[in-house]
Amino acid sequence: MFDSLFNYIKRHSNLPLSDEDVTLIKKSFALKSLKKKEFFLQSGDICQYTGFILKGAMRQYSVDDAGNEHIIQLSIEDWWTVDRESFLMKTPSVYNIDAWEDTDLLVLSLENLEQIHTIPAIKEMFWQMNQSNFIASQKRLNHSISLPALERYEELVKNYPDFVQRFPQHSIASYLGISKETLSRVRNKYVHK
Structure with missing residues (x-):
């Protein structure tokens, strides 16, 4: 159950884990299983956990007054899911996080995160994750305001090919900030390029 997490830690930290570190990490996480469309977090609730996905697929989104989903x-x-603001600040979330497929996660409370954050390898891993997340968010924001839809789709396919295979077109369109009709035209152009 923990193999994926420990492999992830090794990929994101050059520091070793002691036997005591491994024991503390295992005690700090709990296994959570979600069925497809089951919520990990609902808008208005406080995010109690960050989750490391062992198996499955999830999406984080807001819903506007007209009922439209906006996937962020x-x-x-091997990805983490959390509403960072709600989790760290203990404020109600504006987002929903749900399982798109049946999903197994290792979940970690803020209290347990603070305990394992004393482990040097974990500190380094989270520092690396935060840097990567910031860079990816900055690129995504720049692409969304400066690239035409076709180029945004090409970037998605290049960087996250599994997304196109595992999430439906309406989710991909929402993630890219375009309509389903635009995505259909873009995909047609992409295939015939």
Whole structure:
């Protein structure tokens, strides 16, 4: 159950884990299983956990007054899912996070995160994750305001090919900030390029 997490830690930290570190990490996480469309977090609730996805796919989104979903994050195996603001600040979330597929996660409370954050390898891993997340968010924001739809789709396919295979067109369109009709035209152009 923990193999994926420990492999992830090794990929994001050059520091070793002691036997005591491994024991503390295992005690700090809990296994959570979600059925497709089951919520990890609902808008208005406080995010109690960050989750490391072992198996499955999830999406984080808001819903506007007209009932339209606006997807800000898609996540698959070896990704983390959380509303950081709600989790860290203990404020009600504006987002929903749900399982798009049956999903197994290792979940971590803020209290347990603070305990394992004393482990040097975990500190380094989270620092690396935060840097990567910031860079990816900055690129995504720049692409959304400066690239035409076709180029945004090409970037998605290049960087996250699994998303296109595992999430439906309406989710991909929402993630890219375009309509389903525009995505259909873009995909047609992409295929015939």
